[in-house]
Amino acid sequence: MKILVPVKRVIDYNVKVRVKADQTGVDLANVKMALNPFCEIAVEEAVRLKEAGNASEVVVVSIGTTAVQEQLRTALALGADRALHIETDQHLDSLQVAKLLAKVVAQEQPGLVILGKQAIDSDNNQTGQMLAALTGMGQGTFASKVQLADGKVLVTREIDGGLQTVALTLPAVVSTDLRLNEPRYASLPNIMKAKKKPLDVIAADSFGVTLSSNVTVLKVAAPASRQGGIKVESVAELVDKLKHEAKVI
Amino acid sequence: MAILIIAEHNNLSLKSETHKVVQAAAAIGGDITLLVAGFNCKAAADEAATVAGVSKVLLADNAVYQHQLAENIAALVTEVGKDFSHILAPATTSGKNFLPRVAAMLDVAQISDVIAIESADTFVRPIYAGNAIATVQSSDRIKVLTVRPAAFRAASDGNSAPIEAVSAAHDAGVSAFIDEELTKSERPELSAARVVISGGRGMQNGENFALLNGIADKLGAAIGASRAAVDAGFVPNDMQVGQTGKIVAPDLYIAVGISGAIQHLAGMKDSKVIVAINKDAEAPIFQIADYGLVADLFSVLPELEQQL
Numbered sequence: 001m002k003i004l005v006p007v008k009r010v011i012d013y014n015v016k017v018r019v020k021a022d023q024t025g026v027d028l029a030n031v032k033m034a035l036n037p038f039c040e041i042a043v044e045e046a047v048r049l050k051e052a053g054n055a056s057e058v059v060v061v062s063i064g065t066t067a068v069q070e071q072l073r074t075a076l077a078l079g080a081d082r083a084l085h086i087e088t089d090q091h092l093d094s095l096q097v098a099k100l101l102a103k104v105v106a107q108e109q110p111g112l113v114i115l116g117k118q119a120i121d122s123d124n125n126q127t128g129q130m131l132a133a134l135t136g137m138g139q140g141t142f143a144s145k146v147q148l149a150d151g152k153v154l155v156t157r158e159i160d161g162g163l164q165t166v167a168l169t170l171p172a173v174v175s176t177d178l179r180l181n182e183p184r185y186a187s188l189p190n191i192m193k194a195k196k197k198p199l200d201v202i203a204a205d206s207f208g209v210t211l212s213s214n215v216t217v218l219k220v221a222a223p224a225s226r227q228g229g230i231k232v233e234s235v236a237e238l239v240d241k242l243k244h245e246a247k248v249i
Numbered sequence: 250m251a252i253l254i255i256a257e258h259n260n261l262s263l264k265s266e267t268h269k270v271v272q273a274a275a276a277i278g279g280d281i282t283l284l285v286a287g288f289n290c291k292a293a294a295d296e297a298a299t300v301a302g303v304s305k306v307l308l309a310d311n312a313v314y315q316h317q318l319a320e321n322i323a324a325l326v327t328e329v330g331k332d333f334s335h336i337l338a339p340a341t342t343s344g345k346n347f348l349p350r351v352a353a354m355l356d357v358a359q360i361s362d363v364i365a366i367e368s369a370d371t372f373v374r375p376i377y378a379g380n381a382i383a384t385v386q387s388s389d390r391i392k393v394l395t396v397r398p399a400a401f402r403a404a405s406d407g408n409s410a411p412i413e414a415v416s417a418a419h420d421a422g423v424s425a426f427i428d429e430e431l432t433k434s435e436r437p438e439l440s441a442a443r444v445v446i447s448g449g450r451g452m453q454n455g456e457n458f459a460l461l462n463g464i465a466d467k468l469g470a471a472i473g474a475s476r477a478a479v480d481a482g483f484v485p486n487d488m489q490v491g492q493t494g495k496i497v498a499p500d501l502y503i504a505v506g507i508s509g510a511i512q513h514l515a516g517m518k519d520s521k522v523i524v525a526i527n528k529d530a531e532a533p534i535f536q537i538a539d540y541g542l543v544a545d546l547f548s549v550l551p552e553l554e555q556q557l
Contacts, residue, residue, distance in 0.1 A: 016511065017377045026381050094349065095358050120492070123376055124361045129319065129349035138423035139319055141346050144486075154427065159342040160440070160495070162431035162487055166318065169423045178476070178493050179486055215358045218371065218384045226518065229539040231530075235552040238524065238542055246522045246539065248444070248501040249468060249557070 001111030001170075002057045003046040005080065006101055006131075007039040009064060009071040010121040023219040035071045038116025040078070041176040044183040045146060046114050047079035054148045055112070057081050061104055063097055065089050069199060076194035077186035083197065088204035093213040094122075098130035103207040105135050110171060112153060117142050117175040128175035138168035142177040250279025250369055253333040255326055255348070257341055258285060258293035260315070265441045266339035268300055268403035273396045274337055275302050275404065276366040282307060282333070284415075286325055288315035298410045309415040316426035317343055323350035324419035331355065333391065334369070340395035340496075341440075348395055357389035362496075364400035378492040378515035398440060399498035399519065432485050439488065442471035444501045445517070447490055448483070449475035451506020451527065451546055455483040460547070461505065463554040473497065473517075475507045491516035506546050509534030526550075 011017060012032040020027050035043075046058045060075040061084040062068040072083040086100055105113065118125035132139035140146070140155025144163065147154040148170075156165045158177045168174075186194070204211060232238045242249045252274045257264040267283070274281050281302055285294040286309040294308040307329060313321045326347065330336045336351065338344035340362045352359035364382075365373035371386045372394060439445065446461050446468070458472070465472050473490040474483065490497055492515035502520035507513060509525070509532055517523070518537055525538035528545050535541040542549060 011377070013512070017380045019381050026377060093358050095353060095356075098353060118493075121377055123378065123492070124359075125345050126349035126352070126359050126361060129346065130353035130359075132319075133323065133350040133353035136421075136423070138421070139346075139350065141319070142342060157342075158486060159429075160487060161438075162429065162485070164316070164429045165427040167425045167427050172423070179480075213358060214387055214389045215360065216386045216388075218386055220376070220381050220383045223375070223379060223382050223518075226523075226537045227539070229523070229535075229537075229541060231535070231541045231543060233542075235542070235549055235556055238540055239553070239556045241540055242501070242522070242524070246501075248522050 001055050002059060002108060003049060003055045004105065004108055004110035004113045005042050005046045005058060005060045005075070006115045006127070007043065007060055007062050007071055007075055008036045008119045009033055009062065009068045010036045010119055013037055013120055019220055019222040023221055025220050035074050036116055036119045038118060038176050040183040041178065041180050042114040042116050043075045043078050043080060044181050045176060048181065049148065050079070059084065059108060059110070061086065061101070063088060063092065063100055063204065072199055073194050074186060076197045077191045078184060081197065083199040085199060085201045086204050087201055088211060090211050092211060093215055094124050094126035094130055096209065096211050096213060097127050098134055099209045100204060100207055101131050102134040103209065105131070112171060113173045115175055117177055128173050132173040138172045140166055140168055140172060140174045143174050144177050144179045146174055146180065250277060250335065251333045252277060252279050252281045252335040252337060253330045254281060254283050255338040255344070256283050256285045256293065256297050257339050257343055258287060258290060260287045260290040261292055263293050263296040265403055266341055266398040267297070269398040269401040270337050270339050270396045271300050271302050271404040272401045273363065273366055277335055277369050279334065280304050284309065284326065284329060286314045286322055287317065288312050294412050298412055299406045299408050301405045301408045303408055303410045306410050306412045307415045308412050309417065311418045313418050313420045317347070318424050318426060319347040319350050320421035320424050321419050322347045323354060324421060325417055326351045327354040328417055329415060330391070335392045335394065337394050337396055340397050344395045348393060352393040355391055355393065357391050357393055358387060359393045359395065360385060360387060361395050362397045363394050364397050378511050379518065380511065397496055399496050432487055436465060437469065437471045439471045439473055439490070439495050440497055442499055444468045444470035445473050445497050445499045446470045446503040446505065447473035447475060447507060448478055448505050449507030450477035450481060452478060452483060458484055460550040464550065464557065467554065467557040475513050504534050504538070505550065507534055508532045509537065
């Protein structure tokens, strides 16, 4: 069985983002970029399934400018076998990404698609569900455990209030939550080997998917900043302030 | 404008998030229909009919909807919702699960985690873990939105909207429910609580979380946790507050032994009053806390419980 893992290049999660003064977006110039943390977990899970003998090949795919090849190489260094770069310089919404990925699914015929539950830049949490809809596959979102058995995948999902387990007929789409696994680090020899692994570039236009979106960003602003607070000296003072000043208890 | 809201419920009763989505829908303006899809869920539909501002309740009561599997619910919502101008659900794990599937089936975008409605086609939502706020406009024929419950007040009760049965039974046949393991708690739900007290890595172990119990009881508070506390195995992960956990906006948020990483702040920085208790005076949490106490939590917590 082949596993397809879509990955995204995003701003590094430790970077404190700055909104541009003209409110057109956030400043991404000279900012450290990285593999989206949830995508890293997805790659790790796919590689673990392969190591356990449950998969024959792990294919990673990313959509964007040439820069995304850096993240594809990272995924290859983590153990993926082959990479696909779908090249476009357009900004795409989840629906367009899902449509492109549906075409890749049709070409590659994976038994399982594993992706992150959300990208930490747009915070949308949509692509996996949309891809499942477009391909008619079952979906196991927010996965904290994935097991393959008898042509099905058992996915334990993190839901409000606890955990839920569902069984999906393969092929299926799984989206990863933080607790699914702890991703490994890429070793230097593996980083060197990853440079020789196949990476195919395909133009996004060649898929026949309309890449424009009906959603326009009117402005991006900084969140309202909180008023600087005060430090209290004792528990008694804290309780007094909460009772009489803030009036919340 | 015709708005369809997918109610959040557990087949027995409606969850408070639904009331908040109704309030958000009222800001769009138009006729509001609530869809209650589940199994043996008449009681939840009866409750939905009492929510102020709702003009009709649709009840899809069928075994295929019992566990709200995304594949089945999405097919139902796509069929029922195709003539509406807006389809809304709360940005809970349930709404986030099925609604993007609905949007893709309708071939429209979804706007996630809306925190303000500017007009019928213009919405405000946080991006980059709440470090930027985007205003977006949609020209899609159907606007599909998940709404952040913590950003809206709850619609009141006192209505008696008519209930209409929907007979459609969609079973996509690609997924099945196996089991569920819910955390038992007598306390208010984290996302709906008026007061939240959360512990972080500074709590040192799971047993020490008991120190928060007495305070939570006195304040009627829910207990939360930072990701560090969850990852260290102190508490179950449904208690996590943050970008990847629950988003809360209570009147009072007490952060105990939490440093205040960006990802945690994303989940609680819209709280009305924030209190931080931390022994590290340089912890970033103090930059957003209204009241900070630099002290050892193990001496502060018993004292606080006593003084309340």
